[in-house]
Amino acid sequence: xxxxxxAEQAPVALEVHNVHKWYGAHRVLDGIDxxxxxxxVTVVIGPSGSGKSxxxxxxNHLEKPEIGHVSVGGELIGVRRSGKRLKELSERAILAQRxxxxxxxxxxxxxxxxxxxxNVAAAPVATGRLTRSAAQELARDxxxxxxxxxxxxxxxxxLSGGQQQRVAIxxxxxxxxxxxxFDEPTSALDPELVGEVLAVIRDLATSGTTLVIVxxxxxxxxxxxxxxxxxxxxxxxxxxxxxDVLDHPRHERTRDFLSKVL
Amino acid sequence: MTEPPGGAxxxxxxxxxxxxxxxxxxxxxxxxxxxxxxIVTAVVLVVVAQIAHxxxxxxxxxxxxxxxxxxxxxxxxxxxxxxxxxxxxxxLGLLGGILLALGRLSGSPVxxxxxxxxxxxxxxxxxxxxxxxxxxxxxxxxxVSLGVPFGPALVTFDESRLATDLAVxxxxxxxxxxxxxxxxxxxxxxxxDQGQHEAAAALGLPKGYQFTRIVFPQALRSITPNYVxxxxxxxxxxxxxxxxxxxxxxGSVQAMGSTYPGDIVPLLLVxxxxxxILTSAVSVAQFYVERYFARGATRTLPPTPVQRARSGLAExxxxxxxxxxx
Numbered sequence: 021x022x023x024x025x026x027a028e029q030a031p032v033a034l035e036v037h038n039v040h041k042w043y044g045a046h047r048v049l050d051g052i053d054x055x056x057x058x059x060x061v062t063v064v065i066g067p068s069g070s071g072k073s074x075x076x077x078x079x080n081h082l083e084k085p086e087i088g089h090v091s092v093g094g095e096l097i098g099v100r101r102s103g104k105r106l107k108e109l110s111e112r113a114i115l116a117q118r119x120x121x122x123x124x125x126x127x128x129x130x131x132x133x134x135x136x137x138x139n140v141a142a143a144p145v146a147t148g149r150l151t152r153s154a155a156q157e158l159a160r161d162x163x164x165x166x167x168x169x170x171x172x173x174x175x176x177x178x179l180s181g182g183q184q185q186r187v188a189i190x191x192x193x194x195x196x197x198x199x200x201x202f203d204e205p206t207s208a209l210d211p212e213l214v215g216e217v218l219a220v221i222r223d224l225a226t227s228g229t230t231l232v233i234v235x236x237x238x239x240x241x242x243x244x245x246x247x248x249x250x251x252x253x254x255x256x257x258x259x260x261x262x263x264d265v266l267d268h269p270r271h272e273r274t275r276d277f278l279s280k281v282l
Numbered sequence: 283m284t285e286p287p288g289g290a291x292x293x294x295x296x297x298x299x300x301x302x303x304x305x306x307x308x309x310x311x312x313x314x315x316x317x318x319x320x321i322v323t324a325v326v327l328v329v330v331a332q333i334a335h336x337x338x339x340x341x342x343x344x345x346x347x348x349x350x351x352x353x354x355x356x357x358x359x360x361x362x363x364x365x366x367x368x369x370x371x372x373x374l375g376l377l378g379g380i381l382l383a384l385g386r387l388s389g390s391p392v393x394x395x396x397x398x399x400x401x402x403x404x405x406x407x408x409x410x411x412x413x414x415x416x417x418x419x420x421x422x423x424x425x426v427s428l429g430v431p432f433g434p435a436l437v438t439f440d441e442s443r444l445a446t447d448l449a450v451x452x453x454x455x456x457x458x459x460x461x462x463x464x465x466x467x468x469x470x471x472x473x474x475d476q477g478q479h480e481a482a483a484a485l486g487l488p489k490g491y492q493f494t495r496i497v498f499p500q501a502l503r504s505i506t507p508n509y510v511x512x513x514x515x516x517x518x519x520x521x522x523x524x525x526x527x528x529x530x531x532x533g534s535v536q537a538m539g540s541t542y543p544g545d546i547v548p549l550l551l552v553x554x555x556x557x558x559i560l561t562s563a564v565s566v567a568q569f570y571v572e573r574y575f576a577r578g579a580t581r582t583l584p585p586t587p588v589q590r591a592r593s594g595l596a597e598x599x600x601x602x603x604x605x606x607x608x
Contacts, residue, residue: 080484111489119486123586133499133578144484146495175578195485 032094033199035056035229039078039088041071041254049085050254056199059228063241063262066251067277069146072214072234073126075251079232080121081114092121093198106131116119119147122192122200126207128184130191130278135161137172147195155194162190166220182213186220193224200224202233242266250274310605336532347548351538360534361556367448367520367530368560371455372513378456386468397464398468404461410522413454417526451523451530459516466508470501503575510568514561531556 023200034056041049045103048071056062064072077083079090081098089106090097099106102230109117130139140159144150150158163169168179185205192200201220206214218240225231225244235241241248241262248265250257250273257271266282269275337343351357385397404412474497482492521532529537535553539546573583585593 054447114482115486115488117486118484121484123484125477125481125484127477129475129477131478131481131496131500131577131578135578142495143487146485146487146491164599177578177579178581191485 031058032056033060033092034079034232035091036075036079037088037090039075039085039090041074041078041083041085048254049078052088052251052254052256054249054256054259056230056232058198058230060246061225061233061244062247062249063245064234064249064251065236065238065241065277065281066257070251071254072183072251074233075205076123076203076234079201080118080123082123084108084168092117098123106119116147119143119149119195120197120199122195122197122243124185124188124192124200124202124205124212126204127210128176128181128188130184130187132176134170134175135172135176136176136179136187140194143191144194149195158194159190162193163187165193165223166190167216180208182216185209185217187246189217189220189224199230199232202231202235204234204236206235206237236281238278250277252277297464309435342547343551344548345543347545348551351545351549351552356534356537356538357531357552357556360529360531362383362450363523363528363533364517364520364560365533367451367455367528368513368517370452371459371520372516374452374456374510375459375463375512375516376467379465379467382460382464383467383471385466387471399459400475401464404458409458409519410455410525413451413526415521416450416454419450447523447526447528449525451520454526455516455523458519459512462512463509466505466512467501469508470503470505471497473504474500499575500579503572503579506568506572507573510564513564516559517560517564549567 026136032055034054035121036052036054039049039052041048050071052071052075054062054075057239064075066072068116074083078085078123079092079097080246081090089099095117098109100109130136131142134142137159138154139154141152144155144158145152151156160169160172163172166189168183168186168190170180171183176187179187185208189200189205205221206217209217214237218237221231221233222244231244233241233244245262247259248262249259250265250269250271254274255271258265258269264270266278269278323417338345382397382400385393386401388394444557476495478491478500482496487496524531524533524536531551535549539549542549573586576583
């Protein structure tokens with residue numbers, strides 16, 4: 021790989037600019053601005069229904085923002101500039117862009133009819149990046165990295181929730197994304213399985229991968245985050261280092277939320 | 283109450299030691315006896331035996347004539363036609379059904395409307411009407427041409443040559459089958475969890491790959507039993523092609539029956555047994571197809587009959603050993 025891919029040159033890994041999103045008459049995102057530098061770990065917290073998950077889904081264009089735009093590694097996502105306007109990209113182009121953005125779901129969403137190995141190897145093969153054997157080799161490496169090197173032949177439903185989520189992380193890593201988005205990765209897990217998933221994410225965080233994590237695990241947020249973003253009512257109420265936002269929140273709403281979850 | 287104060291205690295006290303030499307904890311639990319079930323079973327067995335006896339001995343069925351007709355070339359020719367028509371219509375109908383289902387689920391209102399109208403039309407018109415309509419098609423249209431509407435034709439078929447009896451039967455059955463199959467396929471696609479679509483989209487998998495490798499294989503799990511139902515209906519539905527002068531299994535039986543009126547009952551039995559064999563073969567295939575698509579959906583695959591027999595034997599042996607030990 022050459023050193024000068026756009027993602028590495030650009031000073032920002034992710035830029036969310038003035039994003040508004042409605043579901044019918046309900047405004048879910050109300051002017052979100054967010055900048056994430058390469059290698060930064062950003063943790064988004066906030067009450068349920070505050071728009072945290074929608075924000076993540078707008079970043080990889082699973083949801084289209086009505087106003088505003090998102091760019092990853094300096095490249096606009098889902099749209100292109102045409103004169104002074106933004107025009108929607110073709111479905112094929114959007115799919116190609118999504119390959120550069122990893123996404124880990126709350127409910128894992130592994131493909132139940134494929135083995136663990138094929139779940140991880142599918143995307144690099146389907147997008148034409150790797151041959152089948154190269155993809156399987158990569159999948160074996162990644163599964164070993166998340167501690168599941170011995171379960172490559174199993175089907176997802178034969179695994180525990182924590183194991184499934186680790187497979188999902190390996191699957192996201194298989195496309196070598198510049199940024200990985202985690203949508204409440206431990207919320208569907210039994211309490212004793214949370215630790216193993218957080219350990220894998222912690223490992224990614226310390227290895228310099230750019231991460232945006234939506235979570236309710238405040239303790240984990242404090243530990244891995246370079247920056248905490250508190251979202252409420254579709255707006256970013258405040259953001260900053262964990263020591264500031266979690267220990268000395270400036271806003272009443274942040275204090276109120278933290279008093280409930282801490 | 284006349285019971286002494288100590289009565290309640292005596293209920294929970296251990297039984298006298300002389301009823302058994304073994305302690306209570308070591309004794310086998312005797313399963314509940316169900317005499318009612320035994321009586322009903324006996325009655326049903328008697329009825330079944332009577333029916334079997336009647337089938338075998340009643341001269342009305344003329345089993346010797348059945349044996350004569352069962353493998354006659356004329357019957358087997360008809361069977362071959364039935365198989366051909368069924369296989370072609372099943373494949374074409376399923377392909378048409380998949381296209382119609384994709385149309386129904388597409389973002390285009392025109393495709394949705396066309397697909398809905400097609401399904402509405404062909405589910406409303408009886409199959410026999412469709413078949414006879416097609417049979418008389420050549421009278422309505424001399425030639426079939428593909429081209430721009432109201433414009434020049436690109437390809438032209440001579441209807442009279444195209445419309446062989448087999449083609450009429452296959453086209454008619456496929457048109458009808460596609461309408462039903464589209465709803466079966468659509469139901470299957472809708473049964474796949476939304477998260478699967480999202481995960482496939484989030485990974486940037488190409489659209490065609492998403493459908494053929496992720497969504498459709500999972501949809502097939504619920505499509506299979508419903509489509510096999512359709513398929514069995516189709517096998518029997520092929521008997522209608524007799525009315526467009528195609529001699530399928532039923533047609534051959536009917537034709538032979540009018541030539542040999544005395545043999546009509548054994549001939550109908552011949553058709554019945556062959557249809558039974560066909561649907562049984564489909565049911566066996568269904569089991570293995572379902573088992574194949576159950577990979578990953580269940581933690582363990584359902585056992586095949588051989589596996590079930592083997593594990594049943596092992597269980598019985600273990601039980602006998604256990605009981606001998608107690």
